Amino acid sequence: MEVDPKVFFIPAKPDRIVKNVGIYCRVSTPEKDQLSSLSAQISALTRAVSHVEQWKLRDTFIDIGSAKSEVPRKEFERMLQECEAHNISVILTKSISRFGRDTVDTLEALKRLKAAGTRVIFEGDNLDTDNTDSNLMISVFESLAQAENETRSENIRMGLSFRAAGGTSGLYKRRLYGYDKTAEGELVLNKEQAQAVRDIFRWYIDGKSVLGIIKELEKNDISSPTGKPKWSKRSVENVLTNEKYTGTVRLTDSVTGQFQYLAKDNHPPIITEDVFRDAQEAKKCRSNVVTDENGTHRKSQKYSSKGK
Numbered sequence: 113m114e115v116d117p118k119v120f121f122i123p124a125k126p127d128r129i130v131k132n133v134g135i136y137c138r139v140s141t142p143e144k145d146q147l148s149s150l151s152a153q154i155s156a157l158t159r160a161v162s163h164v165e166q167w168k169l170r171d172t173f174i175d176i177g178s179a180k181s182e183v184p185r186k187e188f189e190r191m192l193q194e195c196e197a198h199n200i201s202v203i204l205t206k207s208i209s210r211f212g213r214d215t216v217d218t219l220e221a222l223k224r225l226k227a228a229g230t231r232v233i234f235e236g237d238n239l240d241t242d243n244t245d246s247n248l249m250i251s252v253f254e255s256l257a258q259a260e261n262e263t264r265s266e267n268i269r270m271g272l273s274f275r276a277a278g279g280t281s282g283l284y285k286r287r288l289y290g291y292d293k294t295a296e297g298e299l300v301l302n303k304e305q306a307q308a309v310r311d312i313f314r315w316y317i318d319g320k321s322v323l324g325i326i327k328e329l330e331k332n333d334i335s336s337p338t339g340k341p342k343w344s345k346r347s348v349e350n351v352l353t354n355e356k357y358t359g360t361v362r363l364t365d366s367v368t369g370q371f372q373y374l375a376k377d378n379h380p381p382i383i384t385e386d387v388f389r390d391a392q393e394a395k396k397c398r399s400n401v402v403t404d405e406n407g408t409h410r411k412s413q414k415y416s417s418k419g420k
Contacts, residue, residue, distance in 0.1 A: 131201040132170035133161050136191055138210045142176050150174065157204050160235055170200055192221060195230040207236040288356060289337040289347075290382050299379035306382045308334045312351050313383050317390050322348045352391050357382045 137153040139146040154172060161169045171194060173187040194200050203225065205211050211234065212218025222241065225232055232241045290309040291299040308329070315325050326343045329336075336343040355362055359381030 130166055130168050132199060133167045133202045133204055134170055134191055134194060134200040135161070135172045136174075136188065136203055136205040136211065137172070138175040138177070138185070138188075140177065146176075150176075153206050153210075157206065157235060160204060167202065170194075188221075192224055195225055196228045198228065201230060203230055203232045205232070205234055207234055208239070288354065289351065290357065291379065301380050301382065309351055309357055309382045312348060313357075313387050313391050316352055317387070317394055322352075352395065355388060358385045358388050360385075 135154065135157045137150055137157070139150045139153075154174075158169065158172075161167050171191075173191040175185040175187045177185065191200075191203065195203065208218060212221055222232060226241065233239070287293045287299065290302060290305045292302045294300055311328070311332075312325055315328055316322075320328065322345050325348050326345070329343050329348075330341065333341075334343075335341060336347050338347075351357070356379075359379055361379075
């Protein structure tokens with residue numbers, strides 16, 4: 113066939129299919145540094161989407177909560193549903209550690225996404241489910257990430273325990289009402305507040321109720337631990353149940369709760385151990401309510417605060 117020299121052949125352009133992309137991000141807590149990390153994640157992944165001409169950002173899914181938390185990740189589940197509805201073709205996320213709770217959780221989610229025909233890219237780990245070799249690597253990376261996180265958590269717990277056992281934990285020197293803290297981190301008596309603490313214990317042992325003690329504190333113009341003119345019931349109760357006023361600090365293992373560390377003479381005492389025990393006994397007696405043929409009443413009247 114003879115072609116006119118003025119006619120040019122233009123080949124057909126390949127179909128340019130635009131793929132909808134979803135970004136998934138997660139941080140452990142709503143604290144300021146974590147939110148900054150979240151912002152950085154979103155910005156980096158958004159830029160990555162913009163660099164691919166055939167990608168269009170459809171949605172961003174954000175969860176805030178620990179990977180070990182039992183709280184449902186609503187955005188994660190919404191992301192899966194959007195993919196299963198074929199509204200999203202590609203999921204872009206920072207890393208495996210930010211994606212699933214553990215190996216099982218991650219692989220189950222990836223199975224659902226694969227069945228939906230969704231491609232998942234872990235940008236920070238350089239892994240892509242469209243790459244056959246990545247599937248094995250994803251399983252390996254997830255296992256390593258989980259082991260690393262568990263090791264880090266265990267190291268933190270061990271560090272806290274070692275510091276508690278060695279007497280170097282900052283919890284031993286935590287400031288409380290009745291004390292000031294020196295530049296070296298030592299607790300020293302605040303004379304006015306220390307006297308208020310002694311008065312609170314004395315009034316309570318003598319039979320005054322917590323509300324009665326609050327009235328006495330107001331009458332004597334004694335400010336609360338937060339500097340307010342009126343004390344709350346909780347503030348008074350916190351004073352009455354704080355063993356630290358005897359100069360002793362008791363730390364309980366926060367993970368197992370199975371053992372304690374006791375540091376005696378850790379700082380100058382405000383009250384004696386006998387006074388503290390008397391206050392706890394008074395508290396116990398006042399809450400010792402019984403019901404019998406005479407109705408509901410307290411078993412002991414020794415510490416009655418009626419009328420006080």
